[in-house]
Amino acid sequence: MDFESPDVMKDFPGLYASDLHKARCNDTDYSDSAEKVTKKDILIGKRKEKKDKKDKERGYAALEGESSAEESYEVRSPSKSKKSKSFKFPTKSKEKREKSREKEKEATDKKKDKDKKTERKIEKEKEKGKVDKKERKLKYEEWSDIADVLPIFGVSLKLAVERGRCHDGIDLPVPVRACIDYVEKCGLIFEGVYKVSAPKSKVTHLKKLYNQRENVDLSEYDVPTATSLLKLFLRDLAEPVFTAELLIRFEEAGAILNVAMREKHLKILVGNLPQYNRLLLSWIIVHLYNVTLNEKYNKMNAQSIALCLSSTLQTSHRLLTALLCHCPALFPNTILEPYVCPLTSSAQLPDDPELMERELLKQESLLAQIHAEMNIGFISKQREELLWEVQRIITQLKRKLKIANKDKEVVVEKPLEEKPIEEVLDNKIEDASACAVVQSDIEVTEPIAEDFEENKNFEMGDPAVDISANEANTSDTSSITSFDKNSVKETEKLEVDAQDTSLEAENLFLDKTLAILQCKNILLNDLKQSLFKQIEKEKAEILILKEQLPSKPLNSVPVYTDANCASLDEIMYLLHKENQILQIKKINLVRQIMEQQEACIDLQSNLDALLKNKSAA
Amino acid sequence: MSKKPATQPALHKVIMVGSGGVGKSALTLQFMYDEFVEDYEPTKADSYRKKILLDGEEVQIDILDTAGQEDYAAIRDNYFRSGEGFLCIFSITEDESFQATQDFREQILRVKNDENIPFLLVGNKCDLEDKRKVSYQEASDRAKQWGVTYVETSAKTREHVDKVNSIVCRWYC
Numbered sequence: 021m022d023f024e025s026p027d028v029m030k031d032f033p034g035l036y037a038s039d040l041h042k043a044r045c046n047d048t049d050y051s052d053s054a055e056k057v058t059k060k061d062i063l064i065g066k067r068k069e070k071k072d073k074k075d076k077e078r079g080y081a082a083l084e085g086e087s088s089a090e091e092s093y094e095v096r097s098p099s100k101s102k103k104s105k106s107f108k109f110p111t112k113s114k115e116k117r118e119k120s121r122e123k124e125k126e127a128t129d130k131k132k133d134k135d136k137k138t139e140r141k142i143e144k145e146k147e148k149g150k151v152d153k154k155e156r157k158l159k160y161e162e163w164s165d166i167a168d169v170l171p172i173f174g175v176s177l178k179l180a181v182e183r184g185r186c187h188d189g190i191d192l193p194v195p196v197r198a199c200i201d202y203v204e205k206c207g208l209i210f211e212g213v214y215k216v217s218a219p220k221s222k223v224t225h226l227k228k229l230y231n232q233r234e235n236v237d238l239s240e241y242d243v244p245t246a247t248s249l250l251k252l253f254l255r256d257l258a259e260p261v262f263t264a265e266l267l268i269r270f271e272e273a274g275a276i277l278n279v280a281m282r283e284k285h286l287k288i289l290v291g292n293l294p295q296y297n298r299l300l301l302s303w304i305i306v307h308l309y310n311v312t313l314n315e316k317y318n319k320m321n322a323q324s325i326a327l328c329l330s331s332t333l334q335t336s337h338r339l340l341t342a343l344l345c346h347c348p349a350l351f352p353n354t355i356l357e358p359y360v361c362p363l364t365s366s367a368q369l370p371d372d373p374e375l376m377e378r379e380l381l382k383q384e385s386l387l388a389q390i391h392a393e394m395n396i397g398f399i400s401k402q403r404e405e406l407l408w409e410v411q412r413i414i415t416q417l418k419r420k421l422k423i424a425n426k427d428k429e430v431v432v433e434k435p436l437e438e439k440p441i442e443e444v445l446d447n448k449i450e451d452a453s454a455c456a457v458v459q460s461d462i463e464v465t466e467p468i469a470e471d472f473e474e475n476k477n478f479e480m481g482d483p484a485v486d487i488s489a490n491e492a493n494t495s496d497t498s499s500i501t502s503f504d505k506n507s508v509k510e511t512e513k514l515e516v517d518a519q520d521t522s523l524e525a526e527n528l529f530l531d532k533t534l535a536i537l538q539c540k541n542i543l544l545n546d547l548k549q550s551l552f553k554q555i556e557k558e559k560a561e562i563l564i565l566k567e568q569l570p571s572k573p574l575n576s577v578p579v580y581t582d583a584n585c586a587s588l589d590e591i592m593y594l595l596h597k598e599n600q601i602l603q604i605k606k607i608n609l610v611r612q613i614m615e616q617q618e619a620c621i622d623l624q625s626n627l628d629a630l631l632k633n634k635s636a637a
Numbered sequence: 638m639s640k641k642p643a644t645q646p647a648l649h650k651v652i653m654v655g656s657g658g659v660g661k662s663a664l665t666l667q668f669m670y671d672e673f674v675e676d677y678e679p680t681k682a683d684s685y686r687k688k689i690l691l692d693g694e695e696v697q698i699d700i701l702d703t704a705g706q707e708d709y710a711a712i713r714d715n716y717f718r719s720g721e722g723f724l725c726i727f728s729i730t731e732d733e734s735f736q737a738t739q740d741f742r743e744q745i746l747r748v749k750n751d752e753n754i755p756f757l758l759v760g761n762k763c764d765l766e767d768k769r770k771v772s773y774q775e776a777s778d779r780a781k782q783w784g785v786t787y788v789e790t791s792a793k794t795r796e797h798v799d800k801v802n803s804i805v806c807r808w809y810c
Contacts (some may be wrong), residue, residue: 391711391715404718418683
């Protein structure tokens, strides 16, 4: 097992020189690990620093970032009721100052206009001296629109999700979702997708539109614009997708040479990410993986994609390549579902109750967001119009749903009276028992699959069988539910009959696959055993080696002269390189052996199953 | 967001307020669809749009049916701000709901900051005369004090519903 990563050693010579550092994964020695972090940070951080500077130059939108939401809470409430006054003197936003202004006004009313002006000027100048960040922010919030106060770009991911919510329950910021949707739809075969970038003006314009919560239709733009916008969003994030905390550990995991270990570690780390980060990462990686699957057309393979996006994601090229390579294993359940915005009042409302239900959820999510934004203090005529409109759509949908549900009840009730209940029951029992058979079959196959998965030392051989079994299960249960609902309708009944026959065929098929799987299970278990033994052996070896290592006293690292040091470093470097090459060769060989072994097992299990069948016949 | 063309008819926003269970939704549904719903289901917020032809001119009225329960008070202000007319409903069979109208009036004035905002005090459930707890005099005194009109209605029998309707229309014509 290879915990040490020569790559890292190469990049940071001397970083892990001491043997104690072998335990770095555990991070038990706090000061040590902290030191390491800083060292690494220096290297990784360079990029960040640059970025931060850029952010600052960009101005308030980026500067206010995270804090603006909370601050606007305090700020807005007093000014809300003083709308008319703040309209007259928009620069004065604090209550206190308004009061003083009033007094001043009373006083100055008696004086001449000139006096008034000079006095104001003096006051303004005084203020200018005092103006701190907060006051500037206040002014901004009074003057500018939501784009400046509550931007979606350039804030933490959490805020971006909350501000630019997708209303279908998938918590990604709208611009990310829109870009991925669009590229998935139109950009997968675009040559040099993610490599070709769009004019900056176009992208910043789009960013502005999103920050202003305008409805953007990316299909009016092109693929490079969408990809550049997505990159911009990711680059602007206040924290890398991998989070500052886990980034280093991700990098370490990405540098592990052993493929299976790397996958395992990456999987754990992905699991440790905050919910929103995990979702965003899964979508991006799955999407980029889809891009690489179309390499034939877009000329972008994992390497080139990683090259184009590693700096955007604030990671190394290596980590991104590793993630893309392990994508199917890391994010098996991520489906890039295209986003459909909540309907507007001009659109026709759906008639299907299920669609209505879904639309209702979306509209309610949208409504909640509008309310939340209003409560923070973002109030405009447009928003108010939208609030009423969304509310109206919700009311209409609810009403429609109510009527639809009533109609349904009537439809269901009627045929129940026509048909004898016993027949219905009979049908149900028949079907339920059929289902039970299928399920018991699956129960047998599933633990086997789990067993395989636990044994992650090699890739799983035949998940297709498992999936087909599951599909059979789900399709069957769905047929039962539909059967329950409308069990008395003649057409439905016919359908169920048809499904029964297909079920028998499926059962036969399942029997066969079950036999194969059982044989395979035995063989794989044997393999597992032998692998475990090997692991134990290697662990023992590691222990022995470890015991030998600390015997060399730490302090006795001789102080070399410069020349010595240089030559030693050189030798070290060469040795590392050689070691690295050998490691890769070894891994490739091991992989090949595993693949061969798997193929053997496949063939063997098929053969065994056939023999069994023959003998049974 | 969606910009409305200028040619659209005048649009006015009317808001129904009052404590829970006084019949705001029932009255609203009478306005909109001439129907009476017996079963009670607390409203969170519902919005309707009705087109009315008055003196050859088309007027659109948005009616917002709000929640009586305090749970939803947080979102109520967002609507109050854009409201241009208010119907304050209470049940003549429940004194508490009548007392609550005072709070609603204050809340509205606080948000709108306009004493002359179109406002109507409505005593609902006047079909339940035998269960009356709030006298006509008491309610109309309060209306007079506020400088608004008082109407007693029944969403069930549709009594005086059209009267309320025409009063609302008169606000905007």
